[in-house]
Amino acid sequence: MNHAITTLPQLQRRTLAEAAYAHLRELLVSGRVAPGEKLSLRDLSEALGVSVMPVREAVSRLIADHALEVAPNRAVRVPLLTRAQFQELAVTRGGIEGWAASLAATRRSAAQLNRIDAAEQAMRAARPDPDLGVAVALNRDFHFAIYAAAGLPTLLEVIGGLWLKAGPVINLDLRHSNDRLSAGHALRCHAAALRAIRAGDADAARDAIAEDIASAAEFIIEKGGLPEG
CATH class of the missing domain: 1.10.10.10 (Winged helix-like DNA-binding domain superfamily/Winged helix DNA-binding domain)
Incomplete structure (x- = not known):
């Protein structure tokens, strides 16, 4: 089993x-x-x-x-995604999750900002020698702390559906390789998103999350392993 x-x-x-x-x-x-x-x-x-x-x-x-x-x-x-399907999913996620981050920048409460801040700090603290399974959970916690702060339950449900499709590819890659974590790009994007949300800068928050998703997808595609299509 x-x-x-x-x-x-x-x-x-x-x-x-x-x-x-x-x-x-x-x-x-x-x-x-x-x-x-x-x-x-x-x-x-x-x-x-x-x-x-x-x-x-x-x-x-x-x-x-x-x-x-x-x-x-x-x-x-579990479905097999082709490279084209994964790219399409990444573009869709960037648009929808970026929009959720932009909403969070203007709608978040002080308590929600604290949760986002704590999630960002936890992932950064785990970086030197990360347990990759823990890193997966921390990454998800950070993203969904932001999306919950958008204040739209239906949007949160839509994003959850996108993660259902992307999770087996994105998180399996993160779980089995420290390369993406050691590159530090995700942490830079997360820090940028936190700064933007703290400042109420909707555009910068959207851009940071969209860049995080796009860069992760590019990294996975460049590593290979996804079938052509």
Whole structure:
């Protein structure tokens, strides 16, 4: 069984299908499963401590979200993105997430600014010798602290859907290589975004987040590993 699956937490008393859906979303967004990797409903149900039925329902929702797909042999797998598809996704993310950052610059509360500041400091503090799994979580925490400050729940939901599709590529790369962290570009973009949000500069906040997304995508594409298309 995949180690990432075996470490999933046992479900608490919530609607089982909803809880399974939330945990599987986290598995994808955090890059703990790779593009093209097959997911066994039986393994997932055993890891989560539930029957196959709620897992099947959760997987069906993720297929409808285009976060999972059914392969020709009927196996459920994480979609394989081509280079062109990944570039398109990065451009879309840059526009939407950049807009969310611009809104955060003018709408954030003092408490929200403190959360963004704390998330930026935590990722910077982890840089000298980062645990790459922790780095993935810190990167996500920083971005979503900003997006939550935009004050639009529907926008936050849209961004979550984009991360579902991008997470297996972006975060798997970050999880398995220190190159992108050691280059320091993400940290510079994060610092620029924090300064802009603190100053209420919507344009600069948008540009910093868009540049962060674009530079990460360029780094991954240049490394290879994505099929042509």
